[in-house]
Amino acid sequence: MSDRTIGPLERPLRAVRDSGRKLIVPYVTGGLDDNWIDVVHALAEAGANAIEVGIPFSDPVMDGPIIQAASVRALERGTTPQSVISELAGLDVGVPIAVMTYTNLIAHAGYHRMAQSLAAANIAGAILPDLPLDEAAEWMAEASAATIDAVQLVAPTTPDERLVRICEASKGFVYAVGLLGVTGERTEVASSALVIARRCQLVTDLPVLVGVGVSNAEQAVTICEEADGVVVGSALIRRLLDGAGPEGAADFISEIRLALDQRWPAGE
Amino acid sequence: MEPPTESGRFGDFGGRFVPESLVPACLELEQAFNVAWNDPSFRHELDDLLKHYAGRPTPVTECRQLSDQLGIRLLLKREDLNHTGSHKINNVLGQALLAKRMGKRRFIAETGAGQHGVASATAAALLGLECVVYMGEVDVKRQELNVFRMKLLGAEVISVTSGARTLKDAINDALRDWVASVESTYYCIGSVVGPHPYPFMVRQFQRVIGDEARVQCQEYLNGEDPDIVVACVGGGSNAAGTFAGFADARSRLVGVEPSGGAANGKGVAGIVHGMRSNFLQDESGQIEEAHSISAGLDYPGVGPEHAYLAAIGRATYESVNDAEVLLAFQRLCATEGILPALEPAHALAWILRACETGEIPRGSTVMMTLSGRGDKDVAEIMEILN
Numbered sequence A: 001m002s003d004r005t006i007g008p009l010e011r012p013l014r015a016v017r018d019s020g021r022k023l024i025v026p027y028v029t030g031g032l033d034d035n036w037i038d039v040v041h042a043l044a045e046a047g048a049n050a051i052e053v054g055i056p057f058s059d060p061v062m063d064g065p066i067i068q069a070a071s072v073r074a075l076e077r078g079t080t081p082q083s084v085i086s087e088l089a090g091l092d093v094g095v096p097i098a099v100m101t102y103t104n105l106i107a108h109a110g111y112h113r114m115a116q117s118l119a120a121a122n123i124a125g126a127i128l129p130d131l132p133l134d135e136a137a138e139w140m141a142e143a144s145a146a147t148i149d150a151v152q153l154v155a156p157t158t159p160d161e162r163l164v165r166i167c168e169a170s171k172g173f174v175y176a177v178g179l180l181g182v183t184g185e186r187t188e189v190a191s192s193a194l195v196i197a198r199r200c201q202l203v204t205d206l207p208v209l210v211g212v213g214v215s216n217a218e219q220a221v222t223i224c225e226e227a228d229g230v231v232v233g234s235a236l237i238r239r240l241l242d243g244a245g246p247e248g249a250a251d252f253i254s255e256i257r258l259a260l261d262q263r264w265p266a267g268e
Numbered sequence B: 001m002e003p004p005t006e007s008g009r010f011g012d013f014g015g016r017f018v019p020e021s022l023v024p025a026c027l028e029l030e031q032a033f034n035v036a037w038n039d040p041s042f043r044h045e046l047d048d049l050l051k052h053y054a055g056r057p058t059p060v061t062e063c064r065q066l067s068d069q070l071g072i073r074l075l076l077k078r079e080d081l082n083h084t085g086s087h088k089i090n091n092v093l094g095q096a097l098l099a100k101r102m103g104k105r106r107f108i109a110e111t112g113a114g115q116h117g118v119a120s121a122t123a124a125a126l127l128g129l130e131c132v133v134y135m136g137e138v139d140v141k142r143q144e145l146n147v148f149r150m151k152l153l154g155a156e157v158i159s160v161t162s163g164a165r166t167l168k169d170a171i172n173d174a175l176r177d178w179v180a181s182v183e184s185t186y187y188c189i190g191s192v193v194g195p196h197p198y199p200f201m202v203r204q205f206q207r208v209i210g211d212e213a214r215v216q217c218q219e220y221l222n223g224e225d226p227d228i229v230v231a232c233v234g235g236g237s238n239a240a241g242t243f244a245g246f247a248d249a250r251s252r253l254v255g256v257e258p259s260g261g262a263a264n265g266k267g268v269a270g271i272v273h274g275m276r277s278n279f280l281q282d283e284s285g286q287i288e289e290a291h292s293i294s295a296g297l298d299y300p301g302v303g304p305e306h307a308y309l310a311a312i313g314r315a316t317y318e319s320v321n322d323a324e325v326l327l328a329f330q331r332l333c334a335t336e337g338i339l340p341a342l343e344p345a346h347a348l349a350w351i352l353r354a355c356e357t358g359e360i361p362r363g364s365t366v367m368m369t370l371s372g373r374g375d376k377d378v379a380e381i382m383e384i385l386n
């Protein structure tokens, strides 16, 4: 870990983690509603440590019904990769923005061009859940050249030796998929979420965030016994689809922030 | 045709673009397939099922009337005579045996026309596997008969309501199921698509079509290979299986796509469903819907090996419209007493057109794979023609 440079997504996340607090990264689908940028602001004010912005894709195979519905709604509003990136350009909400999308949209634009245009919009990271390590070299190189942290994912089925290689390659943080399945709300924390977080912590110094299935404050606290933080997607998107708006989104994320801060205040 | 590279590439196409959860399963499958394919006992078991259960070898029929009318010699590889009515059973029997060998008891599949779903339900019934079939809601309606067949065979049919509710969306939902169930479930993909090793594996299971046909054509043609070999292309499994038998022959290879789903003809390179291949896309890379009269060809992509064969010029890909397909369908019924599925009627439609334009010169010998029988399409065609 000596000669790696610390990127724009990793730096602030690492600082918070090192202060003893836990990380919360909410996900919002770009272009979901007219006021989606207001939602991004509200999430930052509510205590998010980074914000994951989904660029909607026609065929989101890692997503369950809630994020699928959000993607359809955003696409029907005419949202495109370019429109999401332009709306994010110049935005400063005080925490880094990472985009989450599918490889085809990046490949279609061209890895080089897309990395450059993300960087030009001041976007700090990118998450591509259908681009596994073995296929990622070209994208990782372009992202790195543009100072975009290309986050890698590990899953409960990832064998130990492979887990080490993915954690070594990852930038920004390690995205630990907490369960076998697609995004969506779950009533309970899967035991696999704790196991995968623990396995990552043993082999990496990067922040380890668990995502997929994290549905409320209580679950976030349970998971953070092992993880450095959580990504919260479907539970937030369901509220937005139901019309919660920026305020409702902020309330929900504040609840999680508060629960995590009570259990892990700064400086411990 | 060559096997793909270690990373599953045919030239620039193929690969294994799947969520991390599925990578170990794809590696395990690749290993299991390679071991099984080189294991004489597996091959013996498969050949035995193909012969005594599916009814192989299927014959090659010379179309006497149609040949006379067109001024060519037209030979049909009769995959319609397989058990369950199409070539899909060749692949499914192979994969179902593999699933058993791998100790997976749950067998999931996607289906468009329902032929792959019926074949999967059939193999699952035979081998005692639990079967779940994903089918777009639109296809559930237009292929009612096959839905009922699958249920009779003991499969659960899940109607897919995402996206355009056709084959592409059925694949998405099958992949989502597999992401969640990968430890206990075998995903039986129905064409030469998906992440490595599927495109290669399915082609190997389908190459029995081309290997048989090569020999059978030579019997008709005094030891010669046909001038032209034609097959319809949805994902491209019957075409890949056919072409595999003729790749080292001098025959011209032609794949026929529907004009509303011509991924090789009108698509561009993209990465979807685990593979880099050609797809119909809009200007920002969103995948577009395919539209054709045949549910089995309504796929906006194509198998990576076809994208490769097109790129190197070993095969060419043509397209035909629904009206041409209906005429070809009726013509084969009337002249030869053979009722083709709408999918292979695409291949015939191109032959009819190419004979008319002179692209197929008089006196040519042409072998076409008749990938399935048309019983499933009769209700739909009755509605259109009346």
Ligand SMILES: Cc1ncc(COP(=O)(O)O)c(C=O)c1O
Binding pocket: B086, B087, B112, B113, B114, B115, B116, B190, B191, B192, B232, B233, B234, B235, B236, B237, B238, B239, B295, B296, B297, B341, B343, B344, B371, B372, B373
């Ligand atoms: C009879 C028949 N032919 C062809 C196809 C298209 O598949 P492929 O291109 O994989 O052969 C189907 C698919 O459902 C089919 O039922």
